[in-house]
Amino acid sequence: MGRITELLNTAHARSQAQNWPYIGALLPHEAHELLQLAPGARLIDVRSRAELELTGTLPGAVHVEWQSWPGWMLNPHFSVQLAQAVDPESLLFFICRNGHRSHHAAIAGTEAGLRQCYNVQEGFEGDLDKNTGHRNALNGWKQRGLPWTQS
Template sequence: MRKRMIAGVVFALIAASGFAGITTAWGEATEESASQRVTLQLPSEKQTTLGLYVTAKEAYEKWKAEPDTIKLIDVRTPEEYLFVGHPTMAWKIPFAMQVYEWDAEKKQFPMKPLPDFVSRVSEVAKPDDTIMVMCRSGSRSAMAVNLLAKAGFTRVYNITDGMEGDAVKDSNSVFVGQRLVNGWKNSGLPWTYQLTPDRMVLPKDR
């Protein structure tokens, strides 16, 4: 009985003096481990130096909870806003512009980063704001996040599935290669073809 009482007192002292701190440390470790797991599952081109990630669905839910403080930035081109559509609430701030010189090696028209991207983002957001960045499918936005991080922004999330989502990989599907897996448009989230000039911060010189 006496041993039980002593053990109880010792446990109570431990709890009072630092058990809460241990619990917090465990919580942080668990959160960090979850972030590491997400990073390991992502293709390298979607990973960022900040290691902050959300899906399109998660980004929308976060924005709905705090629409006045969380900023959603769509870094695609004006052509994409016009012909593919864009989230109604997003700031449209292109990270790169289309170059119409065919790259035979990559078999595509490449994009050229815009030198004033960070300064344009700074017109609508501060370095400590929570920002979620979107492109077509998560790669361009990762580059944008890294550039913002280098400029001192600390809470910038990459929306890993972007506006259109990932491509169908099933070779037996008639939709193989088409971007119909996840993404903002495929998740039933609000978007429009109508341009919103009041939320567009385009490059000053092209």
């Protein structure tokens, strides 16, 4: 079995165990590795533009807001913008701050007919450390030392 198959099978098993409607759930380092191994794969950053400006961006990611700041209004054009931005046959890895909005975006992508939607668990900044009240310490893309840039 090849490495791509191994990573995707692990992601599929996570999603099936939770009965999520999208095909798979990846950890940040798995998503990054797949982006290196599968050239057609796309990272879809669903964070708001404000978040990108304040906390950093992911090189090569496609940006389609799930919600907009201020007010956290749902993007009514999300599915249309997503369909215009990606190849429907690509592996699509959705990421947000902590994996919650990207979970919903992966569901929306699946419901829109995209068959290869994966949620990146932990997200860009990871879970909140209840001891410190901060992110970026327990897990997430940044904490794992994966590539990102600050504007």
